[in-house]
Every structure is written in structure tokens, then in C-alpha cells.
Amino acid sequence: xxxxxxxxxxxxxxxxxxxxxxxxxxxxxxxxxxxxxxxxxxxxxxxxxxxxxxxxxxxxxxxxxxxxxxxxxxxxxxxxxxxxxxxxxxxxxxxxxxxxxxxxxxxxxxxxxxxxxxxxxxxxxxxxxxxxxxxxxxxxxxxxxxxxxxxxxxxxxxxxxxxxxxxxxxxxxxxxxxxxxxxxxxxxxxxxxxxxxxxxxxxxxxxxxxxxxxxxxxxxxxxxxxxxxxxxxxxxxxxxxxxxxxxxxxxxxxxxxxxxxxxxxxxxxxxxxxxxxxxxxxxxxxxxxxxxxxxxxxxxxxxxxxxxxxxxxxxxxxxxxxxxxxxxxxxx
Numbered sequence: 001x002x003x004x005x006x007x008x009x010x011x012x013x014x015x016x017x018x019x020x021x022x023x024x025x026x027x028x029x030x031x032x033x034x035x036x037x038x039x040x041x042x043x044x045x046x047x048x049x050x051x052x053x054x055x056x057x058x059x060x061x062x063x064x065x066x067x068x069x070x071x072x073x074x075x076x077x078x079x080x081x082x083x084x085x086x087x088x089x090x091x092x093x094x095x096x097x098x099x100x101x102x103x104x105x106x107x108x109x110x111x112x113x114x115x116x117x118x119x120x121x122x123x124x125x126x127x128x129x130x131x132x133x134x135x136x137x138x139x140x141x142x143x144x145x146x147x148x149x150x151x152x153x154x155x156x157x158x159x160x161x162x163x164x165x166x167x168x169x170x171x172x173x174x175x176x177x178x179x180x181x182x183x184x185x186x187x188x189x190x191x192x193x194x195x196x197x198x199x200x201x202x203x204x205x206x207x208x209x210x211x212x213x214x215x216x217x218x219x220x221x222x223x224x225x226x227x228x229x230x231x232x233x234x235x236x237x238x239x240x241x242x243x244x245x246x247x248x249x250x251x252x253x254x255x256x257x258x259x260x261x262x263x264x265x266x267x268x269x270x271x272x273x274x275x276x277x278x279x280x281x282x283x284x285x286x287x288x289x290x291x292x293x294x295x296x297x298x299x300x301x302x303x304x305x306x307x308x309x310x311x312x313x314x315x316x317x318x319x320x321x322x323x324x325x326x327x328x329x330x331x332x
Contacts, residue, residue: 001056002158003094003180005064006034007034007036007037007075007328008035008037008074008075008179009034009035009058009072009073009074009179009211009213010034010071010072010074011031011032011033011035011054011058011070011071011078012032012071012072012073013030013031013032013069013070013071013144014031014032014052014054014058014068014069014071014072015028015029015030015031015068015070016050016053016057016062016066016068016069016070016071016136016233017066017067017068017069017216018030018062018065018066018067019065019066019067020065021158022216024060024067024211024245026235026283026285027050027053027235027283027304028050028053028054028057028076029050029234029235029236029285030070030236031050031054031070031230031232031235031236031237032070032237032309033237033240035039035179035211035213036211037178037209038205038206038209038210038211039107039211039212039227039228039297040205040211040212040213040214040225040226040227041211041212041213041214041227041228041229041288042214042215042216042221042222042225042227042228042229042230043213043214043215043230043232044216044217044222044232044258045217045228045229045231045232045233046217046233046258046279047217048237048279049233049234049235050232050234050235050283051215051216051231051232052100052183052184052215053235054215054232055098055181055213055215056074056185056192056281057185057203058072058079058095058181058213059087059091059095059097059181060079060080060082060087061097064111064134064214069312070079073268073274074090074094074095074179074224075177075178080176083206086099086188087295087302089123089278092119092122092123092125092171092172092174092177093123093175093177094177094178094179095149095177095178095179095180095181096171096172096173096175096177096179096181096289097172097179097182097183098165098168098169098172098180098181098182098183098201099168099179099183099185100183100185101269102156102161102164102167102168103156103161105168106127106164106167106168107155107156108155108156108157110155111138111152111153111155112140112152112153112154112155112156112159113137113140113149113151113153114131114137115125115151115171115264116132116135116152116167116170116171116174117129117132117133117136117215119171119174119175120132120135120136120174120175123174123175125221133152135174135316136148136170136174137149137152139170139171139173140152140166140170141168142204143166143167143169143170143173143200144166144196144200144316145163145166145167145170149165151167152161155237159235159304161189161193161226162193162196164188165185165186165193165197165245166197166200169185169200169201169204173208173210176208176210177210178210178211179202179210179211179212179213179215180204180210180211180212180233181207181212181213181215182201182212182213182214182215183199184216184217185201185214185216186198186221192232195224198210198221198224198225199301201214205288206253209231212227214227214323218258219247219258223243223245223247224242225243226242226243227242228240228241228242228243229241229242229243229246229247230245231252231254231255231258233254233278233279233291234280234290234291234292235285235288235310236281236287236319237260237309237318237319238255238291238309238310238315238318238319238320239251239252239255239319240253240308240316240318240320241315241316241317242277242312242316245313245315245316246316247259251312251313251316251318251319251320251323252291252320252323253291253295253297253320253322254275254291254295255298256293256297257275260273260277261266261273261274261275261306271274275294276294276296277293277294278294280293287303287304287306288301288302288303288304288305288306289302289303289306289307290306291318297320297322298322299321299322300322301321302322305321305322307319307321314322316324
């Protein structure tokens with residue numbers, strides 16, 4: 001098999017269990033998806049659904065506090081089980097993270113330019129300080145910062161939230177990663193800056209062919225960004241497919257519930273629809289389908305059997321026995 005035909009990122013039956021002296025908690029439960037070159041995959045769901053943990057588990061950022069299972073490969077190379085030095089070489093080079101909170105990601109005691117120079121030096125992109133400094137300013141200009149020299153000489157606290165987010169994007173793309181993981185990259189920003197940051201990520205992706213894994217709880221962001229969507233609930237993927245199809249014709253009751261809860265011009269204030277109940281506490285998932293206690297279509301069997309993610313239409317999959325049965329009846 002040629003290297004070009006191998007997906008930059010393949011996640012198969014990924015599990016994440018946080019362990020302590022007294023207990024262990026399952027957070028990610030058998031997540032699988034493929035991310036191809038130049039493709040975008042959105043992980044969409046409520047807070048606590050396991051989106052960010054899935055993304056960070058791919059980069060193995062939890063260390064000894066988490067036990068990982070399954071398989072994560074980049075270009076056919078297995079990442080789980082890599083040594084610390086191998087992971088350090090991989091992170092920031094072949095796979096990079098745009099964090100949710102740029103303030104927490106940047107060193108408050110070091111200038112932005114110095115932080116960029118360090119990344120370029122560590123990964124061998126630039127070996128001399130003058131060349132690395134020039135490249136750092138080029139990267140800051142590339143992410144839309146109008147005065148890159150001033151920003152390179154600034155400390156994080158001297159920049160606005162939007163400028164700090166652009167700076168961490170510059171750091172993330174500095175080594176031309178094959179996979180870019182964006183963990184709620186616009187949550188702390190106002191609407192105008194959010195749109196600018198999303199446009200920037202799209203431009204960078206189109207320029208380099210980078211595969212992007214985007215974590216979001218915002219249906220609007222998922223709709224605008226496009227690509228593919230994986231809807232997560234209680235640590236599992238419950239629906240997956242092209243964004244326009246998933247958001248236009250949801251196959252899983254949870255996805256349908258999320259979309260029905262969106263505000264629309266014809267709905268009066270205080271009359272928004274909601275999904276009854278609440279998500280199960282992390283690590284205390286019910287037997288059977290975790291969504292069954294909240295699902296208006298649940299059958300008795302839904303409380304007994306945990307449904308797998310199966311094909312329900314061309315290039316579409318869902319983990320719902322009601323949908324699966326309906327599809328099977330139509331096919332017959």
C-alpha cells in the first residue's frame with residue numbers, strides 16, 4: 001500500500017479510562033473514525049460527552065492518569081505505546097493542537113516570538129536563531145496579525161484574546177502538521193472574532209492539505225465548518241456522516257434533539273424545545289443505550305443492549321436500533 005493512500009489519522013475502538021488509587025472511570029468508549037488528507041472531522045456534542053478527551057487522548061496528553069485502549073495510527077504508524085521521546089517528536093510536528101484557552105497554553109513569562117522560535121528549533125524547522133525569528137514573524141503574519149514584529153516582542157498578557165488565539169494557531173501550524181486538532185478554538189471569543197478564526201483555519205487547511213479534527217458543542221460552528229460530523233454522547237459516537245446530511249437529516253434521536261433545541265426566528269423567547277432529562281454522569285452510564293432514558297423513541301430492548309454504530313445510508317452511520325430496524329424494513 002502506498003503512503004499516499006494511508007489515512008493521516010485512523011482511530012479504532014479508542015477507549016480512555018481515568019485511573020486513581022480508589023477508582024477508575026470510563027470516559028471514551030470505543031470511538032472509531034478515519035480522517036483523510038485535507039478532510040475535516042467535527043466532534044459534536046454536549047459538554048461531558050467525551051469530545052475533548054477523545055481529541056487529547058489521540059495525542060496522549062493525559063500521561064499516567066489515563067489508560068488508553070484500541071488503536072491510533074498516523075500514516076499507518078501506531079501511536080499508542082510510543083515512548084515519551086517519540087511522542088515529544090510527534091507532537092507539534094506531525095500532529096498539533098489548537099487549545100481552547102490560549103492564555104493557559106502560552107507561557108506568560110516569555111515573549112510570543114521566543115515561544116515560536118523554540119518550537120521551530122525543537123522540531124528542526126529552523127536551526128539558527130535569526131532564521132527562526134524571521135520564520136516566527138512570517139507565521140504571525142500568515143495568521144492575520146497586522147504587526148508581527150510587535151506581537152513577536154510582546155508577552156501574552158499584552159495581547160487581546162483574538163490575538164492570543166492567532167498566536168497559538170501560528171505555533172500549531174509552524175511545523176506544517178499533517179493533523180491539526182482544534183479543541184473548541186473559538187469558545188472564549190466574541191462572534192466576529194470566532195468567524196475570523198474559523199476562516200483562518202480553513203485557509204490554512206486549504207493551503208497545506210492538513211487534516212483537521214475540530215471539537216465543538218456549537219451546531220452553528222459545525223454547520224459553517226462543514227466536512228464530516230461525528231456526534232458524541234456519553235463517550236461514544238452515536239452518528240457519523242457528511243455535515244450537510246447529518247444536520248439536514250439526522251438519523252439518531254439525540255442528533256435530532258440537538259437540532260430541535262436550536263433557536264429559530266419563529267420560536268418565542270422562553271419556548272425553546274429541550275431534550276428531557278440530563279446526560280448520565282461520566283463513569284455511571286446506564287445499561288443498554290446511554291440515551292435511552294431520554295429518548296422518546298426508546299423500546300424496552302434499548303435499555304438492555306448497547307447498539308453499535310452501523311451503516312444506515314450511503315456514507316452514513318448511526319447507533320440506534322430503532323433507526324437500524326427502520327432501515328432494514330425499507331431494504332426488505
